[in-house]
Amino acid sequence: MFEAKLAEGIxxxxxxxxxxxxxxxxxxxxxxxxxxxxxMDNSHVAxxxxxxxxxxxxxxxxxKPMTLGINIGNxxxxxxxxxxxxxMTLKAEEDPSHLTIIFENEKKGRFAEFNINLINIDxxxxxxxxxxxxxxLSMASGEFSKIMKELYQISETVNIETSQELIxxxxxxxxxxxxxxxxxxxxxxxxxQVVIQSDEQVNLSFALRYLTMFTKASGLSSMVNVxxxxxxxxxxxxxxxxxxxxxxYLAPKxxxxx
Amino acid sequence: MGIHKLMSLIDEKAPDAVKEITLDTLxxxxxxxxASMCIYQFLISTQTLKQGFGVTELRDKDGNLTGHLVGxxxxxxxxxxxxxxxxxVFDGKAPQLKAGELEERKEKKKxxxxxxxxxxxxxxDDEAAKMAQRSIRVTPxxxxxxxxxxRLCNIPMVEAPxxxxxxxxxMVKDELAFATVTEDMDALTFGTTVLLRGFGNRKDPIRQIxxxxxxxxxxxxxDEFIDLCILCGxxxxxxxxxxxxxxxxxxxxxxxxxxxxxxxxxxxxTKSKSATKKRYQIPEEFLYKESRAFFNEPDVTKxxxxxxxxxxTPEEEALTKFLTEEKGFSEVTVNNALKKFKKTKGKANxxxxxxxxxxxxxxxxxKVTKTKAAVKSKGKKSFK
Numbered sequence: 001m002f003e004a005k006l007a008e009g010i011x012x013x014x015x016x017x018x019x020x021x022x023x024x025x026x027x028x029x030x031x032x033x034x035x036x037x038x039x040m041d042n043s044h045v046a047x048x049x050x051x052x053x054x055x056x057x058x059x060x061x062x063x064k065p066m067t068l069g070i071n072i073g074n075x076x077x078x079x080x081x082x083x084x085x086x087x088m089t090l091k092a093e094e095d096p097s098h099l100t101i102i103f104e105n106e107k108k109g110r111f112a113e114f115n116i117n118l119i120n121i122d123x124x125x126x127x128x129x130x131x132x133x134x135x136x137l138s139m140a141s142g143e144f145s146k147i148m149k150e151l152y153q154i155s156e157t158v159n160i161e162t163s164q165e166l167i168x169x170x171x172x173x174x175x176x177x178x179x180x181x182x183x184x185x186x187x188x189x190x191x192x193q194v195v196i197q198s199d200e201q202v203n204l205s206f207a208l209r210y211l212t213m214f215t216k217a218s219g220l221s222s223m224v225n226v227x228x229x230x231x232x233x234x235x236x237x238x239x240x241x242x243x244x245x246x247x248x249y250l251a252p253k254x255x256x257x258x
Numbered sequence: 259m260g261i262h263k264l265m266s267l268i269d270e271k272a273p274d275a276v277k278e279i280t281l282d283t284l285x286x287x288x289x290x291x292x293a294s295m296c297i298y299q300f301l302i303s304t305q306t307l308k309q310g311f312g313v314t315e316l317r318d319k320d321g322n323l324t325g326h327l328v329g330x331x332x333x334x335x336x337x338x339x340x341x342x343x344x345x346x347v348f349d350g351k352a353p354q355l356k357a358g359e360l361e362e363r364k365e366k367k368k369x370x371x372x373x374x375x376x377x378x379x380x381x382x383d384d385e386a387a388k389m390a391q392r393s394i395r396v397t398p399x400x401x402x403x404x405x406x407x408x409r410l411c412n413i414p415m416v417e418a419p420x421x422x423x424x425x426x427x428x429m430v431k432d433e434l435a436f437a438t439v440t441e442d443m444d445a446l447t448f449g450t451t452v453l454l455r456g457f458g459n460r461k462d463p464i465r466q467i468x469x470x471x472x473x474x475x476x477x478x479x480x481d482e483f484i485d486l487c488i489l490c491g492x493x494x495x496x497x498x499x500x501x502x503x504x505x506x507x508x509x510x511x512x513x514x515x516x517x518x519x520x521x522x523x524x525x526x527x528t529k530s531k532s533a534t535k536k537r538y539q540i541p542e543e544f545l546y547k548e549s550r551a552f553f554n555e556p557d558v559t560k561x562x563x564x565x566x567x568x569x570x571t572p573e574e575e576a577l578t579k580f581l582t583e584e585k586g587f588s589e590v591t592v593n594n595a596l597k598k599f600k601k602t603k604g605k606a607n608x609x610x611x612x613x614x615x616x617x618x619x620x621x622x623x624x625k626v627t628k629t630k631a632a633v634k635s636k637g638k639k640s641f642k
Contacts (some may be wrong), residue, residue: 043283
């Protein structure tokens with residue numbers, strides 16, 4: 001038996017929205033301490049990893065760990081049926097054949113219940129380790145999203161170069177070339193703050209197609225954390241308040257000389 | 259061609275060995291393509307039937323066929339566009355063992371050509387077109403054209419000492435490529451760890467066949483698998499009449515080697531009531547030992563003797579000149595191809611996450627008896 005109630009159902013909707021372009025079928029892991037998910041895109045270039053702790057739920061009960069195979073496209077269809085101010089409950093029996101999703105809204109006096117059929121899938125699971133060292137950037141998620149989107153208009157690939165106090169995003173396209181440089185700022189509010197920490201200088205290229213897909217999660221958090229390392233994939237992390245985090249991993253491009 | 263009915267045998271006995279994939283899953287990987295096999299496919303697919311004109315083909319001003327060039331160019335571009343690096347592998351000298359098979363094919367081609375001409379005269383265009391497919395012959399000049407084009411595109415190419423699929427298999431074993439791309443199933447017999455089929459057809463998914471899983475499903479060693487392939491019928495020796503893939507599978511499972519199987523067959527033959535007609539006709543020259551040796555040790559170029567593979571950008575001027583002036587391509591076609599080449603630049607340079615992290619598999623624990631397809635078709639409820 002598994003039952004978890006989230007006061008703000010919209011958060012879950014945003015999560016589903018943020019991963020539905022990257023992956024189609026996923027295994028959702030339910031454990032006594034929370035919900036997690038890890039999935040790779042078809043070409044094994046990018047990975048999404050979700051961690052939700054039971055503490056952020058209004059109520060959480062899970063007797064036995066289980067892994068639920070779900071089609072994200074179908075899950076999104078059901079998520080759209082909930083209103084933004086609904087609470088959401090996830091429910092599954094032992095050895096379930098479906099996952100029950102309940103949207104409740106006391107103010108509007110509305111109660112909606114849906115069952116989504118589960119599927120059996122074998123997914124490839126990576127033992128992901130966190131980046132140590134390298135360069136870290138923390139900035140407003142909206143701003144990061146805007147930069148990625150605009151750069152994608154110019155080129156498919158972005159080169160990211162870090163130094164002690166600066167991160168530079170450069171592109172080269174048919175129409176020309178250019179770069180956006182970001183340096184640390186104090187800022188008046190937290191959202192205006194840019195923090196750069198660079199233990200190792202990095203110079204790597206990435207596919208903007210994926211980076212723009214990652215920024216779909218901007219709605220989950222006002223801040224984004226980007227970490228780069230020569231020895232590891234790029235990590236884009238969105239903290240979800242009180243609940244956990246949504247992280248994306250992206251393998252770099254190999255430079256032509258190699 | 260290849261191994262008679264091996265695919266159906268795999269589908270039946272080792273379904274886990276086959277995975278349907280899309281080109282996306284191959285991003286960042288290198289593949290060895292059996293060029294000689296592709297050339298036929300491309301020539302067939304570029305034949306067109308025009309009412310009143312008969313079967314027409316793409317030809318240059320000297321009358322050489324050029325359909326294969328269009329095909330190879332497009333295939334290369336589509337692979338690069340998905341971030342896959344192709345290595346084209348061409349047949350070398352046909353092995354002595356294949357002489358019989360080749361002679362037979364030549365005869366069939368001649369027959370097909372004669373039949374085609376006859377059907378044409380009778381105005382049976384559709385049937386003539388079928389015969390035209392069978393009568394296609396690849397001349398050494400045509401192969402040279404393909405090689406020259408690839409050289410000008412700066413796409414790696416290997417000239418196999420003997421069979422192309424054997425060379426591909428060796429390159430996969432040497433980890434120079436992830437898989438062999440061919441329709442020819444004997445690439446597995448030559449030991450390619452992964453074989454990819456079905457590139458020719460855009461509608462159907464590509465089928466990825468993993469050799470280790472075939473052996474697992476068949477419950478056979480590689481030696482037994484090779485013997486099974488020879489019994490099923492391969493290109494290098496005539497086969498035993500009365501033995502099809504199903505019987506071959508049964509006998510190899512039971513008796514392990516062709517030698518043992520032959521003994522059993524001889525015994526069964528003597529038991530047979532009719533003295534004139536034997537149940538199993540073992541050909542006088544059943545070259546299974548030679549075939550076995552060839553599958554085990556084909557004439558191939560090993561990693562040490564191959565040049566390092568490099569994927570460069572096309573030599574635009576020379577390529578345009580060759581294709582438009584000599585091979586009858588329109589300038590528009592060549593320009594479009596060059597544009598596509600530029601667009602693919604950088605796509606094959608994508609690293610994969612599995613180069614960073616260790617990979618395992620995870621299964622859903624949910625109790626679902628329905629398969630994925632069945633879930634999708636839900637809604638069409640039948641009324642009782």
